[in-house]
Amino acid sequence: MSDTKVYLLDGGSLVIDGFHAFWNRGPAGELRFPCYAVLIEHKDGRYIFDTGYDHAHVMRVLPFEKPLQTPDQTIPGALAKLNLRPKDINFVINSHYHFDHCGGNKHLTHACTVCHAKELEAARHPQPFEHLGYSDATFSPELVKARGQKLPPDPALDIYTPKFETISGDQEIAKGMWLYETPGHTAGHYSLMVELANRRPLLFTADACYSKKNMDMMVISSFHLDPVASVQSLVRLKELATKHDAELFYSHDPESWPGYIKAPGYYS
Amino acid sequence: MSDTKVYLLDGGSLVIDGFHAFWNRGPAGELRFPCYAVLIEHKDGRYIFDTGYDHAHVMRVLPFEKPLQTPDQTIPGALAKLNLRPKDINFVINSHYHFDHCGGNKHLTHACTVCHAKELEAARHPQPFEHLGYSDATFSPELVKARGQKLPPDPALDIYTPKFETISGDQEIAKGMWLYETPGHTAGHYSLMVELANRRPLLFTADACYSKKNMDMMVISSFHLDPVASVQSLVRLKELATKHDAELFYSHDPESWPGYIKAPGYYS
Numbered sequence: 001m002s003d004t005k006v007y008l009l010d011g012g013s014l015v016i017d018g019f020h021a022f023w024n025r026g027p028a029g030e031l032r033f034p035c036y037a038v039l040i041e042h043k044d045g046r047y048i049f050d051t052g053y054d055h056a057h058v059m060r061v062l063p064f065e066k067p068l069q070t071p072d073q074t075i076p077g078a079l080a081k082l083n084l085r086p087k088d089i090n091f092v093i094n095s096h097y098h099f100d101h102c103g104g105n106k107h108l109t110h111a112c113t114v115c116h117a118k119e120l121e122a123a124r125h126p127q128p129f130e131h132l133g134y135s136d137a138t139f140s141p142e143l144v145k146a147r148g149q150k151l152p153p154d155p156a157l158d159i160y161t162p163k164f165e166t167i168s169g170d171q172e173i174a175k176g177m178w179l180y181e182t183p184g185h186t187a188g189h190y191s192l193m194v195e196l197a198n199r200r201p202l203l204f205t206a207d208a209c210y211s212k213k214n215m216d217m218m219v220i221s222s223f224h225l226d227p228v229a230s231v232q233s234l235v236r237l238k239e240l241a242t243k244h245d246a247e248l249f250y251s252h253d254p255e256s257w258p259g260y261i262k263a264p265g266y267y268s
Numbered sequence: 269m270s271d272t273k274v275y276l277l278d279g280g281s282l283v284i285d286g287f288h289a290f291w292n293r294g295p296a297g298e299l300r301f302p303c304y305a306v307l308i309e310h311k312d313g314r315y316i317f318d319t320g321y322d323h324a325h326v327m328r329v330l331p332f333e334k335p336l337q338t339p340d341q342t343i344p345g346a347l348a349k350l351n352l353r354p355k356d357i358n359f360v361i362n363s364h365y366h367f368d369h370c371g372g373n374k375h376l377t378h379a380c381t382v383c384h385a386k387e388l389e390a391a392r393h394p395q396p397f398e399h400l401g402y403s404d405a406t407f408s409p410e411l412v413k414a415r416g417q418k419l420p421p422d423p424a425l426d427i428y429t430p431k432f433e434t435i436s437g438d439q440e441i442a443k444g445m446w447l448y449e450t451p452g453h454t455a456g457h458y459s460l461m462v463e464l465a466n467r468r469p470l471l472f473t474a475d476a477c478y479s480k481k482n483m484d485m486m487v488i489s490s491f492h493l494d495p496v497a498s499v500q501s502l503v504r505l506k507e508l509a510t511k512h513d514a515e516l517f518y519s520h521d522p523e524s525w526p527g528y529i530k531a532p533g534y535y536s
Contacts, residue, residue, distance in 0.1 A: 017296055019287040023397065024490055028285055028296055127496055128486060129291065218396060222292055222490060228395055 003197040004042050004176060007263040009078035011035040011052030012069030014100060021210055023222040033252040035100050037075060038204055039263070040194055044174045045090030049192050049204060051075050051104030056152065057136045058099070075104030082263060093179070095206030096186040097123040099136035106138045106156040113139070114173060116181070117166035119188030133223060180240060182208035184230025185223065191237060193246055196268055203246035208233040211253035271465040272310050272444060275531040277346035279303040279320030280337030282368060289478055291490040301520040303368050305343060306472055307531070308462055312442045313358030316379070317460050317472060319343050319372030324420065325404045326367070343372030350531055361447070363474030364454040365391040367404035374406045374424045381407070382441060384449070385434035387456030401491060448508060450476035452498025453491065459505060461514055466536055471514035476501045479521035
């Protein structure tokens, strides 16, 4: 049995306003931030936690977020750099179904998809103010059809029929891999902690906390379903990090990102 | 018995960002909007619905909202133009306790104050992201002390000991004056409908809907406690307006404001 390894797969970047990143606090102005996927090589299989955004989708639906993404920053491209193919991935875990966290799902044709039951439900019936967030439903072609939409032309989708496994509550989904409920940003949001043999655990906040600055200021992002729950999730993440002596990895942090080890480097 | 008359008392203006007025939609950029109080001359007494902001408070706590307010745009000044004194007001109704809706309460020393029970509770225990909204607690000197704060030096406060009457549910508080629950912006938010002898009812949305554009787009403001409830309140206001053939009066609408009749003119 080999030790668990964690790779951060650079997924390019997007732009939002400072008032989006720091709800009602700002300051205003364009803020470019990174997106990434997390690959976990575990003795039970290969997991990917979140899959970034699809460039064509963003250009079609939210071009004002100015995506910058090279071929190496797509899921197939990033995996190829590690000599892996998309079909080598056994499990996809989605923290939530906003477009910048599930855009690469469709490439992972052999994976079982794990998510919170409430999140899949929310993606089916988003609030009116969540429509852009949930605009990329290619993670579930069946959902696209249920919405009366057409699947975009995309070779990846031709061979993609995802199998979902919905869960709820905190869960150790594999030895040393913990999903913690952190709702508020969306209805069924999960953060992920990975225990490693040779260092402190990694705690991936996903969008329960975009950045260290959000945590330090205790300010949530402007994209949220329930701000009261969001603040409670910030508090929860801080407590989890303390309890488990875990290092927090933020989802969209232009200041922390340069300090993270990116693939082909890894944490173990 | 004389007919009910409704006066709109200009309270000056403030500035917020377009992303505050139109949550996550914008466009970005400074937006100056009006604030006003509503005086209702009713056979049961004189009512004021909301009391605008206190210039000194805004300059001390939120100067970035760039208040513009002349002496005639304060509660005492606006009443004086109608040959009324603050002590002539019998009832204050607060839609909610954000600073730009209760800043003039302290002048109305002889009024009974009516509000939603949940709103008074929320003002006592605001969420962390609501602290600026609830920053002016001079509407309740007892609350200022409970917060461990000092009352600002202000002659108005020396003679002000408000009497609260908390209510809940929809209420006809006086013949033809209806308070409708419209929560979401805050915990215990009320909108007010006034029936008149000679024209359609007036439905004052207060901050359940800042502007006609918010209603047309079905977009709430970025200042909110519960966005799902906020959207439902938008829907409710639209339905109430239809049901009662009422005219909607928005709380902070730079485009509708010029078309409203301002005191000394009135609706009756």
